[in-house]
Amino acid sequence: MAKQINTIGVLTSGGDAPGMNATIRAVVRTALSKGKKVVGIKRGYNGLISGDIHEMGSKDVSDIIQRGGTILHTARCLEFIKPEGQKRGAEMCKVFGIDGLVVIGGDGSFKGAEKLAGLGINTIGVPGTIDLDIACTDYTIGFDTAVNTAMEAIDKVRDTSTSHERCSVVEVMGRDAGYIALWCGITNGAEAVLLPEKKNMSQEELIRMIIENRNKGKRHNLIINAEGSSEDSVKLAKKIEEVTGISTRATILGHLQRGGSPSAVDRMHASMMGSIAVDLLCEGKSNRVVAYKEGQYLDYDINEALAMQKSISEKRYDLSKILSI
Amino acid sequence: MAKQINTIGVLTSGGDAPGMNATIRAVVRTALSKGKKVVGIKRGYNGLISGDIHEMGSKDVSDIIQRGGTILHTARCLEFIKPEGQKRGAEMCKVFGIDGLVVIGGDGSFKGAEKLAGLGINTIGVPGTIDLDIACTDYTIGFDTAVNTAMEAIDKVRDTSTSHERCSVVEVMGRDAGYIALWCGITNGAEAVLLPEKKNMSQEELIRMIIENRNKGKRHNLIINAEGSSEDSVKLAKKIEEVTGISTRATILGHLQRGGSPSAVDRMHASMMGSIAVDLLCEGKSNRVVAYKEGQYLDYDINEALAMQKSISEKRYDLSKILSI
């Protein structure tokens, strides 16, 4: 028989992402609408271990759907990687009567959720990361906002790059994944995109392309470099300038990509996924992760989800080349 | 044997939508990369009839991916609804050697494309409308930008509505469809959404909800009213104020929802769909419309596509109610 859930906990863990607040709001309000008690846990698994746990009402999540960051704060928690930490977390769930837990974060956070599930706490993961690097889902909360933030910043870099007829190398986030970079490559109309997942153009090929572009009359070049690619943005810019004589600047967009008011896509997915996570708990499910796959919301076993592989779209990669002619 | 395509025409028709320029760019550059000649047709089918047709090179679509509107201009064309107009259009295609045509627009524009296909011109439709009211596809170019524009405007209305503890009625576009309204309802955290597709709350129910919200301590209410719903926004606001005594304001967002730099989602779909339209023409296909369905790009016969029905998501409609408690 499925476990009856009375109190639902919610935490955000790992790197923050726009839309985490909208997810918290959806968890809290869906749970309240089903007559459950809800508690918010601060600073990810740290707050679970230390008992930084607080009851949340409907008004506690008023006026946050449009806010960046996370009102519950987030952190990585080294202690929770070890079995003792996990055991303390599970005990604290019992102390606070938490029989269902929603974990908003990435793969690392889901590993923690899986451990708690093994210790008898029903847990559901919701994918929240700007990097889109969770294999079981086509979408992770925060990605769309991060791409739009990067894209709009790069539109501005392009203005000045065009005025000065320069080459610009812009580095975007994504850790080991190139999704943000590939999206910016296409949506900013970049001349080249360097990805961790692809054997990149060699520096020689890249420089030859820039020179050929000049020969064709193109007066500025935009190169998007993924954080996880093999090229260092600053060194690459220097090299391009040295060899071609074309003034070249590197910009590393940095942490601004993690913040800002979430886009409509992020608010929508956050609202749907947060609500579904509570539905799953109320159905007695545990050790599942909410996913969006081929236009549908689904859920996967966390262990299976963590074992999946993901690759970037070849069609999109090819498109980024065709459209930059 | 599939018809060999040498010259591809492209036009935008009907109401404009952000991302139309990104689509034109993708059509032009994909066609050029395949060695085809490309011509741009001005003001939709009007320009086809009058011969306002111009060759386009790669530079003609430089620096437009981020621009709102359409460089080809757009219009509705009454003459093209009649058989003589269609025949003149087909003849003009022959005069300019256009053997493949990409039509960017909505259902009305696709009807024209279907007529041209019947007259021997290979045509492919690309869905471009902010209204999302094309049944065969989960996405239409322009929708995401329009939703974000409306949502950000409503976030601002909410600031002042909260400060003054008012009720706000905000009318969003969408013609006979409620997609923009439903998305704003969820992403702006509205207290109620009035849709054409749903038997709306009666005025009495709506007013009772507002009074109950006041009794619960909610100090402001946000009502999203779809353009195509049965309620007049100004009259509704007046009625709410009269009955409840709560200061109420109506805002009709209007045409700003059609403009602005396209979002990342719109630039991506525009690039993919524009490119796919050219691929289809080059494969000898005709009378097809490009669609995005369950995470995949597909194409449908235009006649079949026009016969399909679309409805709004019940899950999302229910969610809009649960999350506004």
Place this chain on the structure above:
Amino acid sequence: MAKQINTIGVLTSGGDAPGMNATIRAVVRTALSKGKKVVGIKRGYNGLISGDIHEMGSKDVSDIIQRGGTILHTARCLEFIKPEGQKRGAEMCKVFGIDGLVVIGGDGSFKGAEKLAGLGINTIGVPGTIDLDIACTDYTIGFDTAVNTAMEAIDKVRDTSTSHERCSVVEVMGRDAGYIALWCGITNGAEAVLLPEKKNMSQEELIRMIIENRNKGKRHNLIINAEGSSEDSVKLAKKIEEVTGISTRATILGHLQRGGSPSAVDRMHASMMGSIAVDLLCEGKSNRVVAYKEGQYLDYDINEALAMQKSISEKRYDLSKILSI
């Protein structure tokens, strides 16, 4: 001898404006840095009369500099227009020990402040209104954000107006003043601006201009209509379309102009003016309004300030005509 101030009250009154929160923050933190106690008064003079008054610490104004609206809420207060209401307000100041009061708002709010000053409460007004209609100052908090909001919305209207080769009539706020309209006229490159302060072009002159523009090859026209002008936007659009045959749309931007995160100019003026208001109170001054005049922060006697007249810049009005050729 100047009165010693121990407790400073702050309230926002009248129509809200972006930057009010930044002003409150500056008042609170400057007062605290001088060792004063600070209390926030809710809903303008209503909260003063009803005693809705709460002590504020430094953290109460954390993370609000970038928020639209006002955390203290605002309202118009009919009761405070009458002498009894004013007397009750002054008594409540004594009950809460408020010996200095900062009133953030417009002329109407300053009249109340002047009454309180007459009843022995030291008061300082800070100009906060999007309308810029306070005669003694070149700047009022909220104006720059409102202009940018309107301007960006009109940039979007222009995209679609250009695509469709339409005429657009856009109505902006400003009550009886035309400052927002004039700024939008120049910064959006409008073909005409209709202001309350000017004998406008007659409908005949306006329509003749539109036809002449068409004859010159201009394919779209943008008319900015101030809320306080003598023309009704919807009727004017209808008239233009009737006479010229050019498709014409009216957009009334409405309350979104009051909200949104304040611009840098608004945050800066808000921070400076809020801080100066506290400085003036601590110097024992009363019945003064903070002003920004010819690049300097000054203060005026409220009665003198209320008696001043303001007119729009002729140079700017002329410029709006020259640049729209």
Place this chain on the structure above:
Amino acid sequence: MAKQINTIGVLTSGGDAPGMNATIRAVVRTALSKGKKVVGIKRGYNGLISGDIHEMGSKDVSDIIQRGGTILHTARCLEFIKPEGQKRGAEMCKVFGIDGLVVIGGDGSFKGAEKLAGLGINTIGVPGTIDLDIACTDYTIGFDTAVNTAMEAIDKVRDTSTSHERCSVVEVMGRDAGYIALWCGITNGAEAVLLPEKKNMSQEELIRMIIENRNKGKRHNLIINAEGSSEDSVKLAKKIEEVTGISTRATILGHLQRGGSPSAVDRMHASMMGSIAVDLLCEGKSNRVVAYKEGQYLDYDINEALAMQKSISEKRYDLSKILSI
């Protein structure tokens, strides 16, 4: 007798700034409205020397008031620093009949204008630089947009910095001047601002402040570092993290600060100053620079202007400290 002006040239020089296009538009349209011929010169003084000079009509500046960058392109020109280069420039003016020249740029560009004036070409400088480092004027075109771009980016950094309870060091542009940094310091509510004009807090003082903030319960710190200050942002962040144990990240905003659609303030000053520059030429003036001083538009002799000194506002610097408590 004042020289009669028939043909006016316009160029943009040095670093680009948002609003340069709006300035070009104002120069072109004001000159045309006075019956003058206008020519645009490409890539600053390079185009003057090489004769890359083109007549401009009213439509050439349509739809550019809202665009970032400069349609005339810009560059630094080493050749023009030498007398021969200047002589060639003056000769090219005669070849193209340019008897009045508007130079949009910074101090370096004005030095070139002064040389041309000495060679008989009437020249007027218009201050266009994001750095605000021109002594004779309170405003330079581009500053407001750059500050808003930086401020909005830093608002986003703050979201993630708050969620993670981190310290953020953000480096903003400004070359040897700290205006952008000081404005961001105040408008973003930073805990500290490091400026070139001030003997900064030592690293020890800064770190002590961060620790004291932690002791007071402040969970995140924002440090704005001006490009021209004595601190290296990356090294400073590393040092703070080492000593305090607080996770600290450096972000160097970079070239995005130069781009983007100009703000209302920039479009307004650009329109006014560009128009005034033409007025001055038509009055026969030369070797002047347009300035905005204490709320008025004025003009100064270029040599006098270049000799002036500018300092940052002490009041504002003090305010940045008071409001960050």
